[in-house]
Amino acid sequence: MCTLEKHGDVFVLTLTGSSDVDEHRFGPPAIDSILSAIAKAKAEATPGSALITTSHGKFFSNGFDLAWAQAAGSRTGARERLHYMVESFRPVVAAMMDLPMPTVAAVNGHAAAAGLTLALSHDYVIMRRDKGVLYMSEVDIGLTLPDYFAALFRAKVGSATARRDVLLRAKKIKGEEALRMGLVEAAYDSEEQVAEASMRLAKQLAGRKWAGEVYAEIRKSLCPDLCGVLGLDMRAVVSNSKL
Amino acid sequence: MCTLEKHGDVFVLTLTGSSDVDEHRFGPSAIDSILSAIAKAKAEATPGSALITTSHGKFFSNGLDLAWAQAAGSRAGARERLLYMVESFRPVVAAMMDLPMPTVAAVNGHAAAAGFTLALSHDYVIMRRDKGVLYMSEVDIGATLPDYFTALFRAKVGSATARRDVLLRAKKIKGEEALRMGLVQAAYDSEEQVAEASMRLAKQMAGRKWAGEVYAEIRKSLYPDLCGVLGLDIRAVVSNSKL
Numbered sequence A: 001m002c003t004l005e006k007h008g009d010v011f012v013l014t015l016t017g018s019s020d021v022d023e024h025r026f027g028p029p030a031i032d033s034i035l036s037a038i039a040k041a042k043a044e045a046t047p048g049s050a051l052i053t054t055s056h057g058k059f060f061s062n063g064f065d066l067a068w069a070q071a072a073g074s075r076t077g078a079r080e081r082l083h084y085m086v087e088s089f090r091p092v093v094a095a096m097m098d099l100p101m102p103t104v105a106a107v108n109g110h111a112a113a114a115g116l117t118l119a120l121s122h123d124y125v126i127m128r129r130d131k132g133v134l135y136m137s138e139v140d141i142g143l144t145l146p147d148y149f150a151a152l153f154r155a156k157v158g159s160a161t162a163r164r165d166v167l168l169r170a171k172k173i174k175g176e177e178a179l180r181m182g183l184v185e186a187a188y189d190s191e192e193q194v195a196e197a198s199m200r201l202a203k204q205l206a207g208r209k210w211a212g213e214v215y216a217e218i219r220k221s222l223c224p225d226l227c228g229v230l231g232l233d234m235r236a237v238v239s240n241s242k243l
Numbered sequence B: 001m002c003t004l005e006k007h008g009d010v011f012v013l014t015l016t017g018s019s020d021v022d023e024h025r026f027g028p029s030a031i032d033s034i035l036s037a038i039a040k041a042k043a044e045a046t047p048g049s050a051l052i053t054t055s056h057g058k059f060f061s062n063g064l065d066l067a068w069a070q071a072a073g074s075r076a077g078a079r080e081r082l083l084y085m086v087e088s089f090r091p092v093v094a095a096m097m098d099l100p101m102p103t104v105a106a107v108n109g110h111a112a113a114a115g116f117t118l119a120l121s122h123d124y125v126i127m128r129r130d131k132g133v134l135y136m137s138e139v140d141i142g143a144t145l146p147d148y149f150t151a152l153f154r155a156k157v158g159s160a161t162a163r164r165d166v167l168l169r170a171k172k173i174k175g176e177e178a179l180r181m182g183l184v185q186a187a188y189d190s191e192e193q194v195a196e197a198s199m200r201l202a203k204q205m206a207g208r209k210w211a212g213e214v215y216a217e218i219r220k221s222l223y224p225d226l227c228g229v230l231g232l233d234i235r236a237v238v239s240n241s242k243l
Helices: A029-045 A065-069 A073-097 A114-119 A147-156 A160-168 A175-180 A189-206 A212-222 A225-228 B026-041 B066-070 B076-099 B115-118 B147-156 B160-168 B175-180 B193-206 B214-222 B224-230
Strands: A002-007 A010-015 A052-056 A059-061 A104-106 A111-112 A123-127 A187-189 B001-008 B012-017 B048-055 B060-062 B105-109 B109-111 B125-127 B187-189
Touching: A002 A029, A010 A029, A010 A189, A010 B115, A010 B147, A029 A073, A052 A059, A052 A189, A052 B125, A059 A114, A059 B026, A065 A073, A073 A114, A073 A147, A073 A225, A111 A114, A111 A123, A114 A123, A114 A147, A123 A189, A123 B048, A123 B109, A147 A225, A147 B026, A147 B214, A160 B115, A175 A187, A187 A189, A187 B026, A187 B125, A187 B147, A212 A225, A212 B147, B001 B026, B026 B076, B060 B115, B076 B115, B076 B147, B105 B115, B105 B193, B109 B115, B115 B147, B115 B160, B125 B175, B147 B160, B147 B224, B160 B175, B175 B187, B214 B224
Parallel strands: A010 A052, A052 A104, A059 A111, A104 A123, A123 A187, B012 B048, B048 B105, B060 B109, B105 B125, B125 B187
Antiparallel strands: A002 A010, B001 B012
16 A cells, blocks of 8 residues: 655655565555555645655565465466556556656665556656665566556666666666666665655755646656557646746 | 577577688578578577577678679669568568577677678677677668668667667777677677677576566567567567466
8 A cells, every 4th residue: 555645845655564574566455545646646736746656664666466466266367367457557657657746766675567667657766775676577477568567668768778688687776787777866875865865856856846737748748659558648738927 | 501509408590601701691591591590499499598699700791692682683683682682581580589588699700781680689799899890881882771670770779879870870890889889798809708608698598497488578579669660569478377
């Protein structure tokens, strides 16, 4: 599940769990919870808003709740449940593309599969360099990528070599390497430093007092292929008192 | 022509010639031979397979057999033969995209035009840095690029500047520069070292025991435009005993 709090102008969406080693897996209730939180932030957005998404403990998120899928009791049932989660998560990525404010993923720990996808759905990603990896596990566990996952990586990861290493080679990427590969904005030596740096960045961006609608449309115009895959329109917006 | 051998889990496709300075040109027979070898590797693929493509001597390959084209005896005849080779080679690149195992090009010498294209069709390229160049000669010889050549370079060569230098400036690129430009994974000081490093990498990839179908589909999802040009579909596959 998740919570949504406000720290001044900055919304903080926290993925919650039962312990310090909770993997913050995305099952149907968690996905619903995240979708609602993003919708709430969108409804309460003003010029000068920003969003941080974070978690606490060893994991940012390890992706979809595959245990829930397997609990279906049959392979067909498991695949149906997996497909259900993949399709329910699609609107989360779309909502992040459409969110009318700058977004920062404060990656406190491991981010894998859909967890890394969520992080990469943000405008900026900050992670730890002392612990934690970014890891697209799909090829290791025998799953192809949902179309919108592949489209997101093509949009956000500029280097063809980096995309191959992340998606086809399933590299486990620590902070320093993530920085070199252009996956993250910055990498710090503890969860606290990641949190502080993310808040600093979010406040800086919030201080630009961008018109949210304009911000969101420009964000989408950076990733037209992804928007096509997600079925998102891009519009021209003018939010200027003199124009 | 070429041979296909197996070294444990690793298939080795070797372009063969008549001497140490054979240019390993791709005429109709060579193209057929390569296509058959790839098809054989595909038919015998298991989780844990990998493919290395290599040659021996001064040249990896200098591209299509232009001498055979000119032997047609007329300009019209020569152009027909060139077009024939271009269209016959298209399925080779498609087959490489579809091959259900990791692929490494062990580039022992010069790789130009279609020879360079073959190398770039692999997931990883290793070359020499003491000798040999990568060279797209088309602009120098007055031939435009087949659509799938350009699509491959757009897919695999991330930097716009690098693409321009390779395709439009016809740069002759040595190992160190190829490394800097992101064209190759690594560069070594002799043909033997290239062979060893390629086998090491191939065995490493093979050791991940990826499900070949999943691997191929994820590979294709990295390069959707190229797949479109080649007429290749991209499918969802699940190859997991619990899902």
